[in-house]
Every structure is written in C-alpha cells, then in structure tokens.
Amino acid sequence: IFLPHLVASLEVEETYIMVKPDGVQRGLVGEIISRFEKKGFKLTGLKLFQCPKELAEEHYKDLSAKPFFPKLIDYITSGPVVCMAWEGVGVVASARKLIGATNPLQAEPGTIRGDLAVQTGRNVVHGSDSPENGKRELALWFKEGELCQWTPAQAPWLQE
Numbered sequence: 001i002f003l004p005h006l007v008a009s010l011e012v013e014e015t016y017i018m019v020k021p022d023g024v025q026r027g028l029v030g031e032i033i034s035r036f037e038k039k040g041f042k043l044t045g046l047k048l049f050q051c052p053k054e055l056a057e058e059h060y061k062d063l064s065a066k067p068f069f070p071k072l073i074d075y076i077t078s079g080p081v082v083c084m085a086w087e088g089v090g091v092v093a094s095a096r097k098l099i100g101a102t103n104p105l106q107a108e109p110g111t112i113r114g115d116l117a118v119q120t121g122r123n124v125v126h127g128s129d130s131p132e133n134g135k136r137e138l139a140l141w142f143k144e145g146e147l148c149q150w151t152p153a154q155a156p157w158l159q160e
C-alpha cells in the first residue's frame with residue numbers, strides 16, 4: 001500500500017508559515033523563526049502584517065462551515081501576524097512536523113506547539129498542509145516582488 005503522507009518528499013517545495021497574533025503578543029517571533037532557520041530551510045519572504053477580515057476568511061475558507069470559524073477569524077485578525085515563506089526539499093510536511101499537532105496538548109514535546117502552547121484556539125503558528133496549499137496561501141499573503149530568491153552561504157553544508 002502506498003501511504004504518501006509517510007514518504008518524505010524529494011521535491012523542492014514552498015510553504016506558508018505564519019506566527020499568529022498570540023505568538024507575536026507573547027514575544028515568540030524569534031523563537032519560531034529560529035526553529036525553521038536551524039532546521040536548514042531557506043527563508044524567502046518575511047513581514048509583520050495586520051490581516052484584514054476578508055483575507056482571513058479566504059485563507060481559512062475550507063473551514064467556513066465549522067462552528068469555531070467566527071472565533072478563528074477574530075483570533076487571526078486580533079493583532080499583527082508574521083508572514084513567512086520557506087523553501088526546501090520536503091519543507092511542507094517537515095514544517096508541519098516541526099509545528100506539531102493542531103491541539104497543542106496533543107503536540108509532541110520538541111514541536112513548536114508542543115513546547116509553546118496549550119490550546120487549539122491559541123496555537124501560535126500556521127503551516128500549509130500541502131504543496132498546493134503552500135502555493136495558494138503564498139499567493140494570498142504575499143504580493144509580486146515581496147519574495148526573494150537567494151542562495152544561502154550554508155547551502156553546500158546542508159546538502160551534498
């Protein structure tokens with residue numbers, strides 16, 4: 001049986017990572033960026049941003065029928081967020097592992113949510129759940145010209 005979610009991707013991918021308003025208010029921005037930096041992924045976009053309601057609704061449109069949707073939109077628009085684009089081989093699934101389970105009480109220690117949060121409604125960080133959604137979300141949150149293509153000095157020390 002082929003279980004795609006268990007097979008590490010070999011493709012260079014892009015993912016949208018966001019420090020949610022609670023992460024910004026709690027002073028966790030540096031800590032969260034650091035997890036992805038230290039892992040060895042490449043930062044290609046970064047900004048502090050006050051999200052308008054319409055964008056929050058579009059970003060989470062798949063959840064619009066859920067009972068928690070109005071509270072989710074209030075939460076995401078309650079203060080500035082930090083929007084990030086990260087690139088790398090298998091970055092989408094790897095970032096989801098670094099982030100941990102949606103419910104921070106079920107997230108493993110060592111993950112961002114497992115180490116830094118206690119409630120699903122205040123789980124400090126977002127990460128795209130598929131390469132397709134990575135592309136979709138980056139197009140929503142970043143404008144033309146806001147992403148940067150560059151070669152990190154450490155590149156040959158990360159991949160042979």
Ligand code: UDP
Nearest residue numbers: 068072101102120121122123125126127129
């Ligand atoms: N959420 C919530 N209550 C729930 C499920 C989700 O408040 O019962 C919020 C939570 O902030 C979560 C976001 O909605 O991160 C998106 O839900 P999803 O299932 O996509 O989780 P994620 O992909 O962020 O782990």
Ligand code: MG
Nearest residue numbers: 126127128129
């Ligand atoms: Mg999700």
